[in-house]
Every structure is written in structure tokens, then in C-alpha cells.
Amino acid sequence: MSLLVTGSIGMDTVETPAGKRDDIIGGSAIYFSYAASFFTPVRLVGAVGEDCPKSFLSVFEGRDVDTGGLEIRPGSKTFRWHGSYLEDLNEAVTVEVDLNVLAERAPKIPGNYLDSKYVFLANTHPVLQQQMAHDLKDAKLIVADTMNLWIQTERHELEKLLKQIHGLVLNDGEARLLTDQKNLIAAARDVLKMGPKFVVIKKGEHGCLMCTKDEEFVLPAFPADTVVDPTGAGDSFAGGMMGYLATQGNFSSATIKRALAFGTVVASYAIADFSLGGLQNTSREQIDERWNHLKQAMSF
């Protein structure tokens, strides 16, 4: 089943203990699309400026990613982000950020995408997310991400969005900020009261937890011994999760749990190299193998 994602496409400069890379492809929609395309066809909606390198547009060659919703906007500049993990490999310090095209109007959802059944609204202004959730009337499953900025400045709009979506994915700091709960289980339960049927809290190297009304699920990160660049880990996680869900046709707890394990595994490959390098060196067979390894490494 086709999975639609809207999010950022960026030119990143990244510094980690393993080195520095300039002007590499990044952005939430890029990582998400690549990760999800291991499982299901993806429809990408996003915008770049006319400065976007040609090489960026070919990263999905040979993969089942429809870039018909990718707008190359004349007169605009591509989103840029410069981050450093030199202090803490688990948390990026933003050295510089230029929103550029992201600060302009939202990209348009192509008419032939309006029947999408599975939708991931990567982090952007909650009013834009509301609009897209509203437009995608055939969606069976809408999951959104958000960030500190909107929790602090657009809480009311974010709360309206939460009533429109089925699932929310956010990190531990964002969950605490949104609910004013230090304990993450308590935070997750409070998020559920705001509307979503399930909430996934990402804890970086410590894995994730998922709550529904009836149960909790806790999952450690894959025990990876090599982390080159954590950029895009959360988006790759979401991509793996949504990609798998889109192949299943049901959203039972059991299905979501398996999906989270796929997300965890895809993220573990994403962080093994800069930019898309880790995912580009990965096959679906390797993902299945590591999924079984994770299952084994947690069974008792």
C-alpha cells in the first residue's frame, strides 16, 4: 500500500567523532522515504530550492519512491542544517540552520496522492500538518512527528492536530515538555488523553517505548557497536515502522510492536555511515536478519 510522507529535504553539514561531511543529503523526508522503501512504495512530498544538487534528485533511483511530489522551487534555496555530535553522540548541537524553502508555503500534495492510505507527517508547523491530515481523506493511518518549538509556541494548534491523527512519534524530551511529566510512561499516558490511539517515545540509544490505552511496549535499541552518524536515526526509525505497517493492513498492538522492531533495526543501519550511506549499503535480507537477531537478543 502506498505510504505518503511529507517532511524536509536538506543539505546537511555534519560533524561526528568519525569525521566531517559537507553538503550531504539529509532531511526527515529523505531518511524516512529511503527507510520505508525497503518495505513499500513511498510517495514523497517536499520542496527544495533551485540550488539543490542534481545528485540529490537521483538518490532514489532504482527504489520504489515516487518523487512526483518533490517541488523544485525557482528562486528559493534548499533547507540547510549544520549539526555537531562531537560533544554527545546521542544529541546533536545545531551549529547553524537556514530554513530557506521550509519557511515558505507548504509543498502541494499532488492530486494522484490524495488517495494515500498511510501517511506520515514529519515535523513541521502543526497548522500545515492539520491541513494535510484534513486533505488526505482516504487515509487509514496518519502518524505525525513534532518538535520542541511547536510544543512551546503552537501548543493549541498541536493539540488540534493530535485529535486528527492516529499515532504520534516524538522523543523523550519532547514528551516531557508536552505533558510536564518526567516519567515517560506517565507522559505517554497523558499524550493518549490528547487524542492519538498510540504514542511512540524515542529514546535514542536507549530504544523506544510505545503505549496504547491498554498496554505498554518497551524496546531497547539494537546493540550496535558502531555509530558513525546518528543523523536521521529517528526518521529512519519512523520510516521502517510506517513502511512495515503499510504492508500489514491492520494496526493491532502486535503489528505495531513488530513494526517498531523493524524501525529499530533500520535505524541501526542508518547510523552506521554518514547521510544515506548506511541505508544504501543495506538489503532487505539484512534487515530481516537483524530483526531476528534483535528478537533473539531480547528474549528470555
Added chain:
Amino acid sequence: MSLLVTGSIGMDTVETPAGKRDDIIGGSAIYFSYAASFFTPVRLVGAVGEDCPKSFLSVFEGRDVDTGGLEIRPGSKTFRWHGSYLEDLNEAVTVEVDLNVLAERAPKIPGNYLDSKYVFLANTHPVLQQQMAHDLKDAKLIVADTMNLWIQTERHELEKLLKQIHGLVLNDGEARLLTDQKNLIAAARDVLKMGPKFVVIKKGEHGCLMCTKDEEFVLPAFPADTVVDPTGAGDSFAGGMMGYLATQGNFSSATIKRALAFGTVVASYAIADFSLGGLQNTSREQIDERWNHLKQAMSF
């Protein structure tokens, strides 16, 4: 099978967001013994001063803890610790510490304890741990804990200890300090090169990981929504783990994994109240129930 533990017995003053308690019973050997006694008979070796409240000596009444190795040392004072979790529930700030009797000679292991098959050497000077490991010649399984202080000041003696023991339990910060590895899987592998057959790295609210030569095991913490006092969580974890191991008679990876899950569950009860309150309100049936809940909450 009898399980011997040597460690501290303390008079604690503890501040957490849930309140403050003065002069409550604490110390690694106390938490460990109570936790392990859900599973197996425990032999406690430790020392207190003559100021030790009578009530402290009765906490094990009705439980299978042999306190014949508990020395009440005339002229000495009991170990005291004052800690605060007001800043961070996951990490205590030591407000004040008086080693008192802990700074004197080690407690003597009673002659009738020398046949102990299972031994836990809670954190103390590695030379004392070496001596005890040496004296307990019948031990089939010796596991030790350590701390930053000895890693920094007595590394050579600690390395000698690591060649004498089967398992090492330590927290994430200690593992990084000991190995100079930031990645915990890499750190665990480096610890194994120093001697132990298995290493358990405790990550507080993020669970634990265990490595042997052949495999890794990752376990999230129990998804508890109430944390009153985290003091003793690590010692209760070790007690639950060792208590279960002492009932099994083998140390296969599968057995150690089940033991770690029991340790995780026992720790989750320990943190639900101040001092021993959480464990005192817990039954073996509740432990088994939560163990199954944890298994369920991680299965996919």
C-alpha cells in the same frame, strides 16, 4: 543454594521529589540480601557500628537471611550516606558521606560460610574483594560490583580482581571509565577481555545489557510509572539476579537472561517506596507476575 553477599550496611538520609527520610536503613548488602531472599537463602557478611539502631537488625525477621556474618563493632560508627535525587531521579547527588566502619578492616567471613557456592562481592576496595574471592574456594559463581573511585585509583588491583571472578556488574558510567569506550557494547567487550565470562552494564531507567563472548542481551527497565526512591535499585537488581541464579545450578546465557529479567523486576518494586519499603510490600507471586508482564511488554 546459599548465596553469600558482602557489602555495606548504612544509615541513609534520602531526598527525592516524593519527600525526605532520615536515618533509614540502606547499603548495598541490605538491598541485595532482601532482594535475593525472595529466591534463595542468603548469608550476609558486613559490619555496623555500635550506634546501629536495633530496628535495623530486625529487618530480615521472617526471611531466609542468615545474619551470622553481621558484625556489630564496638567503638565504631555505622556507615552513613545522605543523597539527593531532587535534580535528577536517575542519579543521586551525594550530599554527605561518612564511611565510618567501612574505612576500617573488612568484616570476617564466618567459618561456616566458607563453603558458599554463590558469591556477590558488592562494591568495596578491590584488594578486599580479591581476598574474599580467594578465601571462598568452593564458589562456583563469583560476581562483583565496583565503582568509579576504584577504577580511577586502584585500577591495577581491580584488574587483578577481574581475573578471579566470573561476572562483573557495573553501571554505564563506570563501564565507560574502565574501558575508555563510549559505546557500551564496545565497552562490554573490552571488559570481557579483562577476565570475566560475562558483564552486566546497568543503565538505570534505561535497563541493562549483558555480554558474553558469544552474544549480547539487551533488556529495558520495567515500564514503571511510579518512582519514589531509586536508592538501592542497582543492588536490588543484583540481588534478584543472583538470587535466581543460585536456584538454577547452571550459568548458561539463557539462565543469566532470565536472571536479569528477575533482577529488573525486583528493582522495579524496590524503587516504589523509600528504603526497603518497596520490597517489604512485595511477594514472590507479584515478582513472577511482573516478570511475565515484562516478557509480554517486550515480545514482538
